[in-house]
Amino acid sequence: MRNWLSIKLPVVILVLWALLSVTARYLPLEPDRIQLEEILAVPGEAALLGNDDLGRSIVDRMIVGARTSFLVSAWVVSLSLLLGTLLGTVTAYHGGWWDRTAVLVVDVFLAFPGILLAIALAGLLGPGIGNVVIALTIVGWVGYARLSRAQVLSLKHREHVQAAEALGTTKWRIIRKHLLPLMAAPLIIEATFGIAAVVIAEAGLSFLGLGVQPPEASWGAMIRDGTRYMLVAPHMVMAPGMAILAVVLSVNLLGDRLRDKLDTSTPSR
Amino acid sequence: MLTFILQRLLGALLVILGVVSIVFLLIHMIPGDPVEIMLGESASTADREVLRAALGLDQPVLVQFQHYLSGLLHLDMGTSIHFRRPVADLLMERLPATATLAAVTLLLTLLMALPLGIMAAVRRDSLWDTAAMSFSMLGVSIPNFWLGPILILVFSLWLGWFPVSGHSGPGSVVLPAITLSTGLIAVLSRMVRSSMLEVLGEDYMRTAKAKGMPPRRVILHHGLRNALLPVITLLGLQLGALLAGAVITETVFSWPGVGLLTIESIQSRDYPVVQACVLLISVTYVVVNLLTDLAYAWIDPRIRLGGG
Numbered sequence: 001m002r003n004w005l006s007i008k009l010p011v012v013i014l015v016l017w018a019l020l021s022v023t024a025r026y027l028p029l030e031p032d033r034i035q036l037e038e039i040l041a042v043p044g045e046a047a048l049l050g051n052d053d054l055g056r057s058i059v060d061r062m063i064v065g066a067r068t069s070f071l072v073s074a075w076v077v078s079l080s081l082l083l084g085t086l087l088g089t090v091t092a093y094h095g096g097w098w099d100r101t102a103v104l105v106v107d108v109f110l111a112f113p114g115i116l117l118a119i120a121l122a123g124l125l126g127p128g129i130g131n132v133v134i135a136l137t138i139v140g141w142v143g144y145a146r147l148s149r150a151q152v153l154s155l156k157h158r159e160h161v162q163a164a165e166a167l168g169t170t171k172w173r174i175i176r177k178h179l180l181p182l183m184a185a186p187l188i189i190e191a192t193f194g195i196a197a198v199v200i201a202e203a204g205l206s207f208l209g210l211g212v213q214p215p216e217a218s219w220g221a222m223i224r225d226g227t228r229y230m231l232v233a234p235h236m237v238m239a240p241g242m243a244i245l246a247v248v249l250s251v252n253l254l255g256d257r258l259r260d261k262l263d264t265s266t267p268s269r
Numbered sequence: 270m271l272t273f274i275l276q277r278l279l280g281a282l283l284v285i286l287g288v289v290s291i292v293f294l295l296i297h298m299i300p301g302d303p304v305e306i307m308l309g310e311s312a313s314t315a316d317r318e319v320l321r322a323a324l325g326l327d328q329p330v331l332v333q334f335q336h337y338l339s340g341l342l343h344l345d346m347g348t349s350i351h352f353r354r355p356v357a358d359l360l361m362e363r364l365p366a367t368a369t370l371a372a373v374t375l376l377l378t379l380l381m382a383l384p385l386g387i388m389a390a391v392r393r394d395s396l397w398d399t400a401a402m403s404f405s406m407l408g409v410s411i412p413n414f415w416l417g418p419i420l421i422l423v424f425s426l427w428l429g430w431f432p433v434s435g436h437s438g439p440g441s442v443v444l445p446a447i448t449l450s451t452g453l454i455a456v457l458s459r460m461v462r463s464s465m466l467e468v469l470g471e472d473y474m475r476t477a478k479a480k481g482m483p484p485r486r487v488i489l490h491h492g493l494r495n496a497l498l499p500v501i502t503l504l505g506l507q508l509g510a511l512l513a514g515a516v517i518t519e520t521v522f523s524w525p526g527v528g529l530l531t532i533e534s535i536q537s538r539d540y541p542v543v544q545a546c547v548l549l550i551s552v553t554y555v556v557v558n559l560l561t562d563l564a565y566a567w568i569d570p571r572i573r574l575g576g577g
Contacts, residue, residue: 108287113554114513123535207414241415249410
């Protein structure tokens with residue numbers, strides 16, 4: 001039972017999320033079709049999750065919202081992982097002046113609490129999915145840079161690296177063949193939790209009106225629209241909220257399992 | 270100790286300078302002409318030039334930066350375009366509301382997280398432990414822009430216990446504080462639990478028990494005091510999550526603090542105010558972390574003497 005709840009169900013939820021996101025384009029969805037006679041209709045036989053304040057189908061908008069959140073997290077986590085790891089690894093391996101500068105830059109970015117910088121950036125850049133990705137990546141790469149720096153610092157004096165250096169192996173090859181493979185586990189764990197953080201951050205930005213542009217659907221924007229009709233149509237807020245919670249909870253549960261499995265030395269968050 | 274303090278102070282100053290630079294550059298990241306975006310397309314050329322001159326945007330970037338820095342040193346953060354008032358005044362008006370919310374949230378977090386974490390550690394693998402850790406898992410995963418509206422729906426609209434939003438009477442802080450503290454309680458109780466578990470296995474705990482000390486006293490006096498050290502650091506770091514979360518939570522509850530001001534000024538394209546809010550929140554965070562570091566070093570001599 002426990003196994004089922006903490007592994008199988010989360011896997012099913014995440015696979016469903018990914019599948020819906022990838023296939024959303026090819027499904028017969030009408031997320032923008034306004035049906036005035038269906039305004040604020042409660043969930044029932046006609047519409048599985050009811051309709052919103054413009055009579056649009058909530059199921060259809062949820063699926064398009066799943067795609068938004070999936071795309072944004074895929075982009076942000078991959079870009080942040082790539083940028084952060086590259087910067088953290090190279091500067092830490094070089095050491096000295098490079099490393100000190102990188103540490104200062106990372107510290108400055110970490111001084112902006114949470115998604116505050118992303119909120120400001122998204123607000124200034126203007127709405128749109130591309131700007132959300134940019135804003136969240138500018139905030140997101142720092143964690144991976146810090147983690148990979150710590151990893152490199154503890155790995156670079158290992159014997160196999162010194163042996164490679166003594167043999168005259170190039171820096172790039174050492175990083176690629178002798179450092180990165182050993183750093184993979186903690187980075188993968190960090191990236192897993194990163195997905196959860198980005199899903200919440202994207203929805204948060206959209207909730208604040210700084211995310212995707214209407215009529216494009218996002219779970220966060222759906223919650224924002226729903227808060228105005230909470231007394232008459234709580235389903236408008238419940239459906240997207242449950243979706244975010246389900247995805248984030250699944251990612252966190254699997255991330256915990258992954259951490260226990262891959263690496264016990266990573267400090268708990 | 271003095272070297273340690275000086276080192277940390279210098280480090281914090283450097284970081285703050287970096288933060289100021291990024292906040293200054295924010296306005297230059299706006300695609301297109303910021304003056305045109307702020308005033309809208311209907312503004313006359315004369316108005317635009319006035320604002321451009323007022324913001325100093327007609328000068329070279331380095332001169333602008335110099336002006337910005339010297340302004341900050343005199344606590345002059347420019348003038349709000351929307352309110353036509355000094356930004357510093359606006360911030361001072363909004364600060365008490367955010368400080369109240371943060372204080373109540375912090376208090377609630379400590380009151381909940383410590384007992385939850387301690388009990389979970391002491392009764393490891395019991396039903397209590399499982400329940401506390403499940404709650405913690407749920408707490409980190411629930412977004413506060415969803416939890417907030419649900420609390421409003423249940424406790425304000427259905428039960429009528431608290432006001433729906435705004436800042437009226439002491440009751441109005443309850444729901445925002447619960448919303449904001451849920452995530453913090455979740456993270457902190459986990460940390461208290463793992464930190465306690467580590468301490469519970471120490472020799473001095475066995476000694477204390479062996480000499481016949483009452484169990485409660487062993488846990489609180491010998492256990493908790495040692496377990497709290499890493500928790501303090503985490504609390505300092507978590508304050509960042511609190512401040513950033515305040516932006517969203519204040520928006521949900523129309524709580525008239527700095528967070529809501531940030532969002533309002535983003536919406537009204539009042540960029541000097543946006544810059545000042547981001548700066549204020551971030552610098553507060555840096556200072557709190559500096560104080561946490563110093564407090565930690567003061568409590569635990571191993572840190573300040575260990576070459577930090």
